[in-house]
Amino acid sequence: MYKRQDDTKDDGYYKVDGKPLGEKNPKWLQDDYVKFIRYAQWKIDKNGEGIVGFITNHSYLDNPTFRGMRESLLQSFDRIYILNLHGNALKKEKCPDGSKDENVFDIKQGVAIGIFIKNKKLGNKKVYYADLWGLREDKYHWLDRHTIDNVKWQEIKPISPYYFFIPKDTALEEEYNKFWKITDIFPINSVGITTARDHFTINWTPEDVWKTITKFIQMGVEEARKKFNLRKDVRDWKVAFAQKDLKESGPDKNKIVPILYRPFDIRYTYYTGKSRGFHCMPRPEVMQHMLKENLGMCIGRQWGVIGSKYYDIVFVSNTIIDLNLFRRGGELLFPLYLYSNSRKVFNISQEFLKFISEKYGKTLIAEEIFYYIYAVLYSPTYRKKYEEFLRYDFPRIPFVDDYEKFKKLSILGKELVELHLMRKRLPIKVRFDLPGSNIVEKVKYENGKVWINEEQYFEGVPEDVWHFYIGGYQVLDKWLKSRKNRKLESKDIEQFLQIVEIIRETIKLMKEIDKEVIL
Numbered sequence: 001m002y003k004r005q006d007d008t009k010d011d012g013y014y015k016v017d018g019k020p021l022g023e024k025n026p027k028w029l030q031d032d033y034v035k036f037i038r039y040a041q042w043k044i045d046k047n048g049e050g051i052v053g054f055i056t057n058h059s060y061l062d063n064p065t066f067r068g069m070r071e072s073l074l075q076s077f078d079r080i081y082i083l084n085l086h087g088n089a090l091k092k093e094k095c096p097d098g099s100k101d102e103n104v105f106d107i108k109q110g111v112a113i114g115i116f117i118k119n120k121k122l123g124n125k126k127v128y129y130a131d132l133w134g135l136r137e138d139k140y141h142w143l144d145r146h147t148i149d150n151v152k153w154q155e156i157k158p159i160s161p162y163y164f165f166i167p168k169d170t171a172l173e174e175e176y177n178k179f180w181k182i183t184d185i186f187p188i189n190s191v192g193i194t195t196a197r198d199h200f201t202i203n204w205t206p207e208d209v210w211k212t213i214t215k216f217i218q219m220g221v222e223e224a225r226k227k228f229n230l231r232k233d234v235r236d237w238k239v240a241f242a243q244k245d246l247k248e249s250g251p252d253k254n255k256i257v258p259i260l261y262r263p264f265d266i267r268y269t270y271y272t273g274k275s276r277g278f279h280c281m282p283r284p285e286v287m288q289h290m291l292k293e294n295l296g297m298c299i300g301r302q303w304g305v306i307g308s309k310y311y312d313i314v315f316v317s318n319t320i321i322d323l324n325l326f327r328r329g330g331e332l333l334f335p336l337y338l339y340s341n342s343r344k345v346f347n348i349s350q351e352f353l354k355f356i357s358e359k360y361g362k363t364l365i366a367e368e369i370f371y372y373i374y375a376v377l378y379s380p381t382y383r384k385k386y387e388e389f390l391r392y393d394f395p396r397i398p399f400v401d402d403y404e405k406f407k408k409l410s411i412l413g414k415e416l417v418e419l420h421l422m423r424k425r426l427p428i429k430v431r432f433d434l435p436g437s438n439i440v441e442k443v444k445y446e447n448g449k450v451w452i453n454e455e456q457y458f459e460g461v462p463e464d465v466w467h468f469y470i471g472g473y474q475v476l477d478k479w480l481k482s483r484k485n486r487k488l489e490s491k492d493i494e495q496f497l498q499i500v501e502i503i504r505e506t507i508k509l510m511k512e513i514d515k516e517v518i519l
Contacts, residue, residue, distance in 0.1 A: 005048040006120075010076065013038065013069040017160055021068050024191075025330075028065050033057050037069075041076050041116070049118050052077075058084055058112035061165040064301070064393045070163040079117040080127045081148060082165050085139060086110050095133040102136040104143075115148060128153035129167060162392065169388065176389050179396035180352060182299055185373070186334035188347045190286035192298075192321040193259070195269070195279050196237035200228050202269050202322070206256045209268045213278075217246050237280040245277025246270070257291060260298075260317040260325055263470040264422065264499050265479060271320060286333060287320045289347075294318060295336040295370060295417070299377070300326050300471065301394050313471050314377045314395075316420045327472025332394070336370050360403045368410045373397050375413030378510050379517045400518055408516050416509055419502045426501035430460040438488045443480045452480060452488070461500055468503045475503060 001012045013029050014021050028034070033056040044050035060066040061082060073080065086093050087103030088110030095101045104111065130151050132139055156167050161177070183189065195201040203209045216224050221239045224230065230239055249255060249272040261267045271291070273284035290296055298321055300313025313326050321333050338347050346353075346366045357363050376382055376397055383390065400406050418424055434456045441453040445466050449457040461476070468475055479499060483492070 002042065002045070004045040004076065008075065010045065010072055011068070013066070013072055016068040016071050016163075021065070023065055026065055028059065028063065029069065031057065034060065034066075034069065037073075037114075041073065044116075044118050045076050049120070051118075052116040053114070055085075055111055055113045058086070058088070058110045061112060062162075062392060064162060067162045070158060070165055071160075073116060074125065074127070074158060074163060077116040077118050078120065078122040078125050079115075080165070081113075081115040081117075081151075081153065082127070082129045083113040083115075083151065084110075084129070084131050084166070085112055086131065086133055087136075100135065101133050102139070104136055104139050127156050127158060127165065129156045129165065130154065164392075172386075173389065176386055176396055179398045180355070181396045182297075182334065182373070182394050183332075184349060185352045185369075185397065186297070186336075186347050187349050188286060188289075188338060189332040189334045190283045191330050191332060192323040192325055193279055193283050193287060194281040194323045196234065197230060197280075198322075200230060201279060202259060202261060202267050204267060206253075206268050209256045209270050210251075210253060213246050213251050213270050217243050217251065236276050238276075241276050242278045245272050245274050249274070249277075258319045260315075260319050260321045262322075262325060262478060262482060263315055263473060263475055264420075264495075264502070265482060266319070269320075286335060289335045289338050290317070290320045290333070292339050293337075295367070296321070297334045297336075297370065297374065298325055298331050298471075299334065299394060300328060300331040302328070302391055314374070315470055316374065316417050318421055325471060331471065336366055356399070359399060359401075360406065362403070367414070368407075371413030371417060372399075372406055372410040373413070374417055375409040375513050376517065378413075378416055378506070379513045380510055381514050381517055381519055385519055398519060400516075405516055405518065409513065412509055412513050412516070416506065419505055419509075422495075422498060422502065426498060426505065428497050428501060429504075430458050430497055430500050432456070432458045432493055432497065438493070440480055440483045440486055440488060443477060443484075445477075450476065450480070458496065458500070462504065464507060465500055465503045468507065476500065 002010050004010060011018065013034070014026065033054070037052070037054060037056070040052040040054075044052060060069055061084065085104055086101050089103065089108035091110070093101045093110060130153050132142060154167060156165070157170060158164055159170055159173065200212065203212060212228075216228065219227060221243070224243070225239050233239060251270070255270050255272060256268055257271045258266050259269045270278055271282060271287070272278055273282050273288060275281055275284070296317045298315045298317055302313075313328075313331060315325070317333065323329050325331055335347050338345050348366060348369065356369065377395060382398070389396070400409070436453065436456040438456065439453060442451070444451045445461070448461055448463070449459050450461050450466065451457040466476055476496070476499065479496065488496070
C-alpha cells in the first residue's frame with residue numbers, strides 16, 4: 001500500500017472495495033509477472049505520469065483472485081488497453097468459429113498485451129479491449145501491421161466487485177450480483193481433505209483400510225515407505241507422522257469412515273482429524289460435522305468448459321469428501337448442520353434466514369432451503385443464462401417470489417438429492433449379460449454400448465447419459481476408468497447400472513425443474 005502523487009491511497013492487490021480479498025489461497029498474486037506490473041505501477045504513481053507495456057499471462061484479465069489488482073490498476077491509470085492474444089492450451093481455447101487457436105509463444109498459458117497510460121490530461125478514465133484469435137503466423141502478421149491507433153478497440157466498463165478486464169453484459173451482471181451468494185448463505189465451509197497419498201490412505205473397503213493401517217504401524221519407517229510405495233516425505237506428510245497419528249488414535253475400527261472420492265464413487269479411509277498425521281490436511285473444522293448425520297453441498301468456484309462441453313460443478317454428499325472430488329479440485333463442502341457437543345445447529349447465516357422468512361412470510365426448515373438451492377443449481381436455464389458469471393466465482397442463488405414455486409422446486413431438489421446419494425433403487429433398463437472376465441481393460445462407448453474389454457459391454461446406455469458430466473468428470477467413463485484392471489464384482493455391476501438410471505432420472509428432473517424456475 002502507498003500514496004500516489006495526487007495523495008490518493010493505493011490499497012494494493014489484496015483488497016477490493018476497501019475490504020480484504022478473502023481468498024484462501026491467493027498464490028497467483030505472487031507470480032513474477034504480477035510483481036513486475038506492480039513495481040512498474042508503483043514507479044509511475046510516484047512519478048505522476050508514464051506508460052507501462054507488458055506481454056504477460058492473461059489470467060489477470062478475468063480470474064476472480066486478481067479483482068483487487070484490476071481495481072488498483074483502474075485507479076492508477078487513465079487509459080488501459082488490453083489486447084488478448086489468447087492461445088490458452090490449458091483451457092483448450094478455440095477461435096469463436098471453432099477453428100484452431102495458437103499461442104504466440106511455445107507455452108500453454110494464454111497471453112495478453114497490456115498497455116497502461118497515466119496522464120491526467122486524458123480526462124475520464126477508460127479501458128479498451130480487443131481479441132486476437134487464430135494461428136500463430138497469422139497473429140504475427142496481424143501484430144506487424146497494427147499499432148495502438150489502428151486496432152478496432154471495444155470500450156469496456158469494469159464494475160465492482162470483479163472489475164473484469166474483458167467484455168461483460170453489465171446489465172445482467174448487476175442483476176446477478178443482487179442474488180444471494182452461496183458462501184453468504186452457508187458461512188462455514190471448506191475444501192475437501194488432502195491425503196497427500198491417496199493410493200495408501202483411501203481404499204475400496206473398510207477391511208482394506210484396516211489391513212493397511214495394522215500392517216503399516218508395525219513396520220519401520222523405511223520398510224513402510226518401500227512396502228506401500230510412499231515416496232519421499234514432504235513438509236506436511238511424513239511416514240513417521242502418519243504412524244504416530246495412527247498409534248495415538250487407536251488404531252480404532254470406529255475411525256474407518258466412508259469418503260466421497262469422486263461423483264458416485266464412495267471409498268473408505270481412516271479419519272483422525274489430525275493435521276499432518278495419517279492425512280496431510282483433514283480439514284477437521286468442517287469435516288467433523290460430516291461424521292454424523294448430515295447433508296453437504298459440494299460446489300466448485302469456477303464452472304466452465306472442457307473442449308466444447310459445458311459442465312457444472314455441484315454435487316451432494318453425506319460423508320467427508322476428497323479435495324479432488326471435482327476435476328479441477330478445490331471445491332467447497334457446505335455442511336447443512338454443525339455439531340457442537342450434543343447441539344445441532346443450522347449452518348445458515350442469520351442475515352439470510354431473516355431475508356428468507358420475510359420474503360415468504362414464514363419460517364422455513366433448513367432442508368427446504370438446501371433442496372431448493374440444489375434444484376436451482378441443476379436448472380439448465382439458470383446455468384445457461386448466468387454461464388458467464390458461473391465461470392468466475394461461486395454461484396449466486398435467485399429466489400422465486402411465489403412460495404408455492406419455491407416449495408415445488410424444493411421437492412424436486414429433494415428428489416435429486418435422494419438420487420445422488422443413491423438412496424433409491426431404480427428399475428434397471430441396461431443389460432450386462434455376456435460371460436467373460438468382468439475385468440475393466442479398455443473403456444469405450446459405441447452405439448449405446450459401453451465396452452469394458454473386448455468381449456463384454458453394458459448395452460442400452462443412452463448417449464446423453466453417457467456424456468453426462470458432474471464436477472468436470474464424464475461420470476460413467478470416469479467411474480469405469482477408475483477401476484481399470486479390476487474385476488467388477490456383482491455389487492460393482494449393480495452400482496454402475498444404478499448410476500446409469502440415476503443419471504437418466506437426473507436429466508428428466510432437470511427438465512421438470514426448468515418448468516418451475518422463473519428467470
